[in-house]
Amino acid sequence: MKRVIDRLIALSRIDRRVIYVVMLLVVALPFVTPVRFRAKASEETLRFDRALDAAIASDAPVIVSLDFGPQTQAELEPIFLAVLHKLFFHKKKVILLNFIVEASALARQYLHEMEQEYDLTYGEDYAYLGLATPYYIAIYAMGTSIEDFFHEDDRGTPLSEIPLMQKVRKLGDAAAVIDVASPNLPHHWVNFGVTPYKIDLLVGATAVKATDYYPYLQAEQIKGLIAGGRAGAELEGLIKDQGVRPEFGSATTSLASQSLALLAIIVFIVIGNVGYFVGRTRRQGRGR
Amino acid sequence: MVTKIGYRLPFVLMLVFGVLFVVQYFVPHPAIKSTTDGIQQIKQPVSAFIIFIGLVGLLVMHARRVKNRERRWGYSLVTLTSAAAMAVVGMVWGVDQGTVYADWFTYLLSPIEATMFSLLAFFVASAAFRAFRARTAGATILLVSAFIVMFGMIPFFEELFPPLSKLASFIVSYPNTAAKRAILIGTSLGAMSVAIKTIFGIDRTILGREQ
Numbered sequence: 001m002k003r004v005i006d007r008l009i010a011l012s013r014i015d016r017r018v019i020y021v022v023m024l025l026v027v028a029l030p031f032v033t034p035v036r037f038r039a040k041a042s043e044e045t046l047r048f049d050r051a052l053d054a055a056i057a058s059d060a061p062v063i064v065s066l067d068f069g070p071q072t073q074a075e076l077e078p079i080f081l082a083v084l085h086k087l088f089f090h091k092k093k094v095i096l097l098n099f100i101v102e103a104s105a106l107a108r109q110y111l112h113e114m115e116q117e118y119d120l121t122y123g124e125d126y127a128y129l130g131l132a133t134p135y136y137i138a139i140y141a142m143g144t145s146i147e148d149f150f151h152e153d154d155r156g157t158p159l160s161e162i163p164l165m166q167k168v169r170k171l172g173d174a175a176a177v178i179d180v181a182s183p184n185l186p187h188h189w190v191n192f193g194v195t196p197y198k199i200d201l202l203v204g205a206t207a208v209k210a211t212d213y214y215p216y217l218q219a220e221q222i223k224g225l226i227a228g229g230r231a232g233a234e235l236e237g238l239i240k241d242q243g244v245r246p247e248f249g250s251a252t253t254s255l256a257s258q259s260l261a262l263l264a265i266i267v268f269i270v271i272g273n274v275g276y277f278v279g280r281t282r283r284q285g286r287g288r
Numbered sequence: 289m290v291t292k293i294g295y296r297l298p299f300v301l302m303l304v305f306g307v308l309f310v311v312q313y314f315v316p317h318p319a320i321k322s323t324t325d326g327i328q329q330i331k332q333p334v335s336a337f338i339i340f341i342g343l344v345g346l347l348v349m350h351a352r353r354v355k356n357r358e359r360r361w362g363y364s365l366v367t368l369t370s371a372a373a374m375a376v377v378g379m380v381w382g383v384d385q386g387t388v389y390a391d392w393f394t395y396l397l398s399p400i401e402a403t404m405f406s407l408l409a410f411f412v413a414s415a416a417f418r419a420f421r422a423r424t425a426g427a428t429i430l431l432v433s434a435f436i437v438m439f440g441m442i443p444f445f446e447e448l449f450p451p452l453s454k455l456a457s458f459i460v461s462y463p464n465t466a467a468k469r470a471i472l473i474g475t476s477l478g479a480m481s482v483a484i485k486t487i488f489g490i491d492r493t494i495l496g497r498e499q
Contacts, residue, residue: 016414023413037443042457070398071405102401105383105393112385134335141328144321148329196313214465215472230441259442261409266438268417269431276421 005278012275019268026264030256036248037255038237044217045234048224051176051202052086058175061093061168065189066110067181069102072206077106078232078251079204080180082239084110088118089244093164094126095174097150099135099185104154122155123162130154135185139192143171171197176223180204186213190221204232229258299489306487347371433459 029035041049055062064083068076087094098107111128120126129150132138141149146169147159159165168174177199179186186203194201200223203213207228216222226235232251239245305327312324350364358364378389422428439445440456485491 014417019414019417020410023410027409039443040446040453070401073398073402074406102397105390108383108385108390109394133339134331137328137331137335141325144325148325149332211460211464212468214461215469218461218465255443259444261413262438262442265413265416266435268413269420269435272417272420273422273431276423 005282008278009275009282012272012279014268014271022264022268023261026260027257030260031253035256036252037233037259038252039230039233039255041234041238042231044225044227045231045238047217048202048204048226048231049235049238051200051224052083052178055176055178055200055202056087056090056092060173060175061095061164062087063095063097063168063171063174063177065177065179065181065185066096066098066103066107067100067179067183067185069100069106069182072182073106074250074254075206075229075232076180076182076204078229078236078249079226081110082232082235082245082249082251083178083180083204084114086239086242086244088114088120088125091125093124093167095129095164095168096126097129097132099132099138100183101131104131108154123157123164125164127162127164128154129159136188136192139171139188140196143193143197145170171199174199176200176202178202178204180226182206182209184209184212186216186222190216194221207231229254295495298495299492302487303489306483310487433463 064080064087066080068080084094096107096111098104107128111126114120114126115122118125129146130153132142132150138149146165150159152158153162153165171177171193177189177193179189179201181203182205186201186205189201189203193199201221202224203222204226205213205228207230210225210227210231213222213225213227217225226232229251233248233255236245236249236252240248308320308327309324312320347368350367352358353361353364354368374389374392377387377392381387381389383389420431420434422431436452437456437459440453446453482491486494
C-alpha cells in the first residue's frame with residue numbers, strides 16, 4: 001500500500017519535459033495517421049450558417065473583416081476560408097478589409113487563391129479596401145460613408161472608380177458584416193456598427209475570445225458565432241454537406257489533435273489531483 | 289498666467305469634444321453628424337502619426353542599445369535589420385502576392401509567430417497539471433466545470449454520452465454568459481465614470497499636477 005501511495009505521489013510530480021513530449025505526440029499523431037473526427041454542428045454554428053444563408057439570399061454585397069495574424073491563423077483560417085468559399089461559390093460579391101497590420105498580407109494571399117479558383121474579377125466580384133486604422137473611428141465613419149474614410153482601395157484605386165463600391169456606399173448597404181477576428185474587434189463592431197447602424201454582424205473568433213461574445217449572441221447583436229477550431233470544423237462539415245467544398249478543410253484535420261490534447265490535459269489534471277489528495281491525506285495522518 | 293492657460297486648454301478641449309461626441313451619438317442631427325465626421329477625418333492622420341512616433345521610438349531605443357553594446361544588443365541589431373529589410377523590399381518591389389515581401393511574410397514571419405503561439409499548448413498543459421488542484425470548494429467547481437466543457441468539446445465523448453455536450457453548452461451559454469455580462473456592465477460603468485471625470489475636469493491626473 002505504501003508503495004502504491006508513493007507511486008501516486010511521484011506521478012503527481014512528473015517532469016514537465018514528459019508533459020511536453022506527451023503533448024507533442026498527441027498533437028502530431030493525427031497528422032500522420034488517418035484518424036479524423038467529425039464534429040456535430042452546435043446550435044451556434046447552425047445559427048451562423050442560417051445568417052450566412054440569409055446574407056447570400058440578399059442582393060447586397062457582404063463586408064468581410066479579416067482580423068487575425070499568423071499567431072491564430074491555424075484556428076481562424078479554416079473559418080475564414082469556409083466563409084469565403086461559401087460566399088464565392090454562391091457568386092456573392094465581397095468587400096474585404098482589415099484592422100490589424102499583419103492581416104493585410106494574409107488577405108492578399110487568400111484573395112489571390114480565391115480569384116484563381118472562382119475566376120473572380122477585381123472590382124466587380126470583390127474589392128479589398130486594405131488596412132483601416134484606428135478601428136473604432138473606421139467602423140463608425142463607415143456607417144456614414146465608406147468612401148470618405150478609405151478614399152482608395154489597397155491597390156491605390158479611388159473607390160469612385162470601383163464598380164462594386166457604388167453598390168455599398170455605407171455599412172447599412174451591405175447584406176451583413178462578417179468579422180473573423182482574434183483581438184477584441186467584434187466588441188467594437190457591436191458598439192460602433194451594430195448599435196448605431198443596425199447592421200447584421202456575424203463573428204468567427206478563437207475559442208478563448210468567443211466566450212466574451214455570448215452576451216451579444218444572446219441579445220442578437222451578433223447574429224451568428226463560430227467559436228474556435230472545433231466550430232470551424234463544424235462549419236466545414238456543413239459546407240461540405242451543402243456541396244460547396246468537395247473535402248473537409250484543415251479544421252477537421254486538426255480536430256483530432258485538439259481532442260487528444262484536451263484528453264491529455266484532463267488525464268494530467270486527474271493525475272495531479274490524485275497525487276495531491278493522497279499526499280495531503282498522508283500529511284494529515286502524520287500530523288495526528 | 290500663460291502656464292495656467294496652457295494647463296487649462298487641454299481640459300477645455302476635452303470638455304468640448306467629449307460632450308460633442310457624446311451628444312452626436314444620441315442626436316442624429318445632420319449638422320452635428322457632419323461636424324463630428326469632419327473631426328473624425330482628422331483622427332486618421334493623427335493615428336498614422338502615432339504609429340510613426342511608435343516606430344521612431346522603437347528604432348531609437350534599439351539603435352542606442354546597439355551603439356552602447358548593451359546586454360543582448362545582438363537582438364536589437366536583428367530587430368533593426370529586419371525592420372529595415374521589410375520596409376525596403378515592401379517599398380521597392382511592392383507587397384502583392386509573389387513579391388519578396390509576401391514571400392518573407394509567408395515563409396519567415398508566419399512560421400515564427402505561429403511557433404511562438406503554439407508553445408502555449410505545452411505551457412498550458414504543464415501549468416494545468418501543476419496548478420489546477422481541487423484545494424477549495426470554488427476551485428472544485430471550476431475544475432468540474434472545466435472537465436465538463438473539455439469533455440463536451442471532444443466529438444468522441446459527445447457521441448458516447450450526448451447529455452455531456454448539452455451540459456457543456458449550458459455552462460458556456462448561461463453561467464459563463466451571466467459572468468461575462470456582469471463583467472461587461474461593470475467595466476462599462478467604470479469606463480463611463482472615468483470618462484465623465486475626465487471630460488468635466490474632475491480627474492486632472494492625466495496631465496500631471498497644476499504648476
